[in-house]
Amino acid sequence: MSTFPHLFEPIMIGPVEVPNRICHVPTDISSAHADGSVSVRDIHHHATIAKGGTGFIIVGATSPQGKTGRSTVTCLVADGDEYIPGLARLAEAMHRYGAKCAVQLQHPGRQAALPRAGKFASTDMVVNLPWSQSRPILYASEEESLTRKPIHVLTTDEILSLIDLFAEGAWRVKQAGFDAVELHAAHGYLLSEFMSPYLNRRNDRFGGSFENRMRLPLAIIEAIQKKCGRDFPVLVRYSVDEWVPGGRELQESIRVAKVFEEAGVAALDLSQCIQESPGAGFDPMYYQEGWTMYASLAIKKEVHIPVINSHSLRNPEYCEKILAEGKVDMVGLSRQLLADPYWPMKARYGQVKAIRRCISCLTGCWQESLMAKKEIACAINPACGNPAFEIRTKASQALRVAVVGGGPAGMEAARHAAERGHAVTLYEKTGELGGAILGCCLVPGKDKMKWYADWIRDQVSQLPIELRLRHEPTLEELSSFDVVINATGARSYVPRVSGLSEKVVPFERILACPKVSCEFHPGDGRKPEKLEGTRVIVWGDHYPAADTAAFLASIGKEVTIVTPFKEF
Ligand SMILES: Cc1cc2nc3c(=O)[nH]c(=O)nc-3n(C[C@H](O)[C@H](O)[C@H](O)COP(=O)(O)O)c2cc1C
Ligand code: SF4
Structure with a gap:
């Protein structure tokens, strides 16, 4: 029997049986073709997650109208029948491994990355996010840079046409063979803008009262049910707390849950925040595992449909516990599956120590990729999103490889070379492996960095890698190797200040x-x-x-x- 019986128990989402309680919550990997059609990278990425054992995979934000709004420059699009064959290949790639899957339909509204000057895109995604402000923001024109983008109030006709676009998008998702569709009504994107008491400033029948703010998402759900049949499950993701003064809070979110259940929604996918409170949506490193559980605990008491909850869940033991305690019906993982898509498999077969836990650094998967308008990456998993790693095989000829520098890059290079069967020697001039990550020890809120340091050092220790600590190799030594990898890292620039x-x-x-006794001491004898x-x-x-x-x-x-x- 598995150590985590609740984690691996099946569950029904509408008429669909999902093999376990692990849900890949939607994650836009911005890897589609420029027109929004499914790419090889999309297929590889999601197939790997399915292969890793995740039971239910919700593909990230997919636009029902690419022309007026894409959440990232290369997110998926489903606004024409020509997208169906690619989506069908994507669904098939996940089904092959036994996973059930859905697509999240999302119109980004004011938060569009594209079009840059379109009328639905009232701001650019990188504007006003604190962690981006040191980056230059490029505007389409000088006029735009002076005025920023104008807010456009949707006309009733535009709203009605959006309802049809969502329903048609859902029909294409169903036609492609997906098991369900999800509406993205969280994080300050278009449907969230309508539902939010903080963002919705309309004074017509789509704004003001709770009933009016719920009108658009409910109309879309009804239109999807008419187009796809009531047995095609519709899920909704929304932010339980918006974390801004005047934003939605738990009490109203309980009401939202009941209204959605009554409307025939098959499952709720709870999230947090809007763009004005970004720290809550993409939890930074110092957030504790389980900080959102209050939300599903309260909402589960009021509805009978499955409730998915996520945010900073990293440890199978903890996920098993919250399932066993009835705090949630499915555990949602986003970044954890970027860092290690084999999390479910490793948990199931007792390899918990081998799990590479996401450290919530947001550098690889957000700052350096999506925010920089590039494809997904992960700071601690070089294989993330990259099909080239899939075809790694044992080398036909074992080479003698020297890796100089025992920091993260050196250890990772040594690990890959050793796994491919090469004879690896790893040189580190101090007495401890770790390099720059050893600096994690003293900084408040950075404990998760230690997870990665522990994981990579453990991996290196288990492979046949010859370790030469406190040793700087000479040129003569290195010349006897077939390959030398330089991973000595960067050194900080210290300015000369006269007299000081x-x-x-x-x-x-x-x-x-x-x-000196700390495992993160650099081991170089320094005082x-x-x-x-x-x-x-x-x-x-x-x-x-x-x-x-x-x-x-x-x-x-x-x-x-x-x-x-x-x-x-
Ligand atoms: C790269 C990236 C892309 C994301 N894309 C989406 C998305 O398309 N739709 C969505 O609802 N949430 C999206 N999210 C939010 C995640 O689903 C999740 O709520 C958040 O990352 C916190 O959970 P975690 O700690 O498991 O990562 C994204 C997050 C990241 C890091
Ligand atoms: S880049 Fe950082 S936050 Fe993103 S998945 Fe990797 S470890 Fe997690």
């Missing part, structure tokens, strides 16, 4: 754990850095600067951050 040179220190020295005085200037504005400032503030220093940019 002894007071200027690189951040690595500040963030290094001073406890703890003693910072005299209380006032400190941190020069720089990226992650290391923020981490250094947070640590210094946590030990009582008075910190000033200096940056050449207008905004931090």
